[in-house]
Amino acid sequence: MLINNLPLPALLLELIAQNRWRVPENVGRKSWQNIFKGDIELSEICFWSLEEMQRKTNYLVENLENYKPFFSKGWAGSLANKVYPKTFEPEKTVVIMDLIKSPIVSDNSINPICLDYRISLETPRVIQYPDD
Numbered sequence: 001m002l003i004n005n006l007p008l009p010a011l012l013l014e015l016i017a018q019n020r021w022r023v024p025e026n027v028g029r030k031s032w033q034n035i036f037k038g039d040i041e042l043s044e045i046c047f048w049s050l051e052e053m054q055r056k057t058n059y060l061v062e063n064l065e066n067y068k069p070f071f072s073k074g075w076a077g078s079l080a081n082k083v084y085p086k087t088f089e090p091e092k093t094v095v096i097m098d099l100i101k102s103p104i105v106s107d108n109s110i111n112p113i114c115l116d117y118r119i120s121l122e123t124p125r126v127i128q129y130p131d132d
Helices: 010-017 029-035 050-062 064-070
Strands: 093-098 112-116 125-128
Touching: 050 093
Parallel strands: none
Antiparallel strands: 093 112, 112 125
């Protein structure tokens, strides 16, 4: 399965097929807050379906100009020094979930979690965008 011409990891596809791509029932709010910065409400976390992943990724790529205000020179990094840029390359990104539901714009992601394929096409990293 490809989204944004990128292969989705087998484990992600397996979780979706087994209906396990959702907020785990045995993980509390505090655990999510330890993983992600900020005050996370479990009811707001969205694990996207394959169709939603495609739609959200397309929206992010097609509306990149809207996201540029979030970028800053201070976000630059160096792959050679293993300081990874906090910005992303849209052609190497897939939106897989969101930490905040958007009641206003259904295509938009407020606080997206993305697969980042800049380092590897076989084993993408999971990043929170913007990951400031």
